[in-house]
Amino acid sequence: MLPTPDLSHLKRQDYQFIYEPAEDTFLFLDAFEDEVSYLKELNPAISLEVGSGSGCVTAFVGKILGESNCLKLCTDINPKAARATQGTAKQNQLSVDIIETHLTNGILPRLGGKIDLMYFNPPYVLTPSEEVGSHSVEAAWAGGIDGREVIDEFMPYIKQLLSPKGVFYMVVVNENKPDDIREIMKRDGFESSIVRTRLAGREKLFILKFVRT
Ligand code: SAM
DSSP states (O other): OOOOOOOTTSOGGGGGTSOOOOHHHHHHHHHHHHTHHHHHHHOOSEEEEESOTTSHHHHHHHHHHTTSOOEEEEEESSHHHHHHHHHHHHHTTOOOEEEESSTTBTTBTTTTTOEEEEEEOOOOBOOOGGGTTOSSGGGGTBOOGGGOHHHHHHHHHHHHHEEEEEEEEEEEEGGGOHHHHHHHHHHTTEEEEEEEEEEETTEEEEEEEEEEO
């Protein structure tokens, strides 16, 4: 079992401003642990986490990729999350470049078609639309109608960003209508599978995996 990344540099008060790793984060780690052989075989040249928050998932995936020459990129809309991710990378002896931006703005078109590994634990909670688009901690969960507003905005970019061998992983909950997401991605040329699922309180979480057909 791979150890959870060291987050001891982040204090209780930091989590007033950034997303504290929770069940969804840990299910994502478990899914990546299931995927270790696949990821090593994939040997990504460039990886990208969208919405890295504390940096916990990126640090975990970074450890899986080990000494490979993978360029590890992250984005987050919340400047405090960007700083936290940088701190987590340092704390875990990893080199990560973090861009404070909306979704993947500033990455396309330069890195279009070049990302081998991409992953996103998006804001998926059902909220009023007006709550979507914050640059602070609310951005971690506010997903708008069906918890899908940020997910739906991001989906069209996946086919533009991923390399031919690229893979994309995403956390969703039942209310986000995972089958509908899989259908939209199918129309974009991706086959999908469920890597992990877990009941966490009232939430049914899924880790979806997409590769080109
Ligand atoms: N990856 C971390 C984890 O798994 O613990 C954080 C996940 S949290 C559910 C979602 C993250 O996405 C937050 O850090 C939030 O600031 C970020 N986020 C939300 N909307 C975003 C957007 N439009 N562009 C970039 N990041 C965004």
